[in-house]
Amino acid sequence: MVDIKNFFKEALSYETFKIVKVRDMRLGALYRSFQLAIFVYIIYTIIHNEGYLKKELPVPGAVRITLQAPKTFDTPYYCNGAVPCVYWGANDIQYPNDGAGVAFFATRVKVNRFDPPANCSFLTPSTPDDPCIFNPNKTIPVVNISYIADIENYTLMVEHSIRASLLEHGLRNGIHGSMDGALVNFNDDPIKSWNNDTRLNDDPNADGDIMTVQQLLTAASANLD
Structure with missing residues (x-):
């Protein structure tokens, strides 16, 4: 025969933990030190590392550089020396012109021109000595070595x-x-x-x-x- 009273006592019973208060200064100091260290670590992670924010590594950015000539030009002191100066526009000084990511600015220039023979076809050179191939030793000077004036x-x-x-x-x-x-x-x-x-x-x-x-x-x- 089933004991109804004992059945309900077992069915409605539950487990719990017994709390023991330790009165020991050495163990207490160690315990509180661990608690403080954990608390400081959590605060540091949340505030300093912005752990409360949703973050994402940024994708590579885009950079564009544009050069502009001054509204009025000066004659710098270096234009009065042995090397002359030329006044160029910004598009002639900057390379590449779109300035996407990088830019090169000319400060001293020399311009030569290559005049190929008449009726040259640059797509069908037959030998390395073909006169249609660009030869830097056969160029005509257009602008001798010169400074870009007022580049600063x-x-x-x-x-x-x-x-x-x-x-x-x-x-x-x-x-x-x-x-x-x-x-x-x-x-x-x-x-x-x-x-x-x-x-x-x-x-x-x-x-x-x-x-x-x-x-x-x-x-x-x-x-x-």
Whole structure:
């Protein structure tokens, strides 16, 4: 015969833990030290490493560099020496012209022209000595070695942006952008800094950060002399 009373006592019983309070200063100090270390680690991870934010590694950004000639040209001192100067437009100085990612600025130039013989077909040269093949020893000087005059006062505008594809969030510089920055030298001394206020002062219609070639040379500790 089933004992109903014992059945319900067993069915409604449960297990629990017994709490023991340890009165030992050495064990207590060790226990509280572990608790404090865990607490500090959690706070550091959440606040310093921004663990409360959803983050994603940024994809490679886009950079575009544009060169602009000064509104008025000066005659630098180096134009009065043995090497003459030429005044070129920005599109002739910068290579490549689109400035996507990298840019090269000419500061000293020499221009030669190659005049191939008449009726040359550059697609069908028969021998390495074919007169239709470009030969640097048979060029005609057009511009002898010359400096680009007033290159230090040319300005270059740098536009850059990054975008995270998963979070659909992007950052860019410019008047309406959210990226502040600074140009510094090797000692981290600021040469020029940018925010929305300074960009408005430089050019309210510009869509990037503007600096002179001289400021870039100063940051790089470079001298064209």
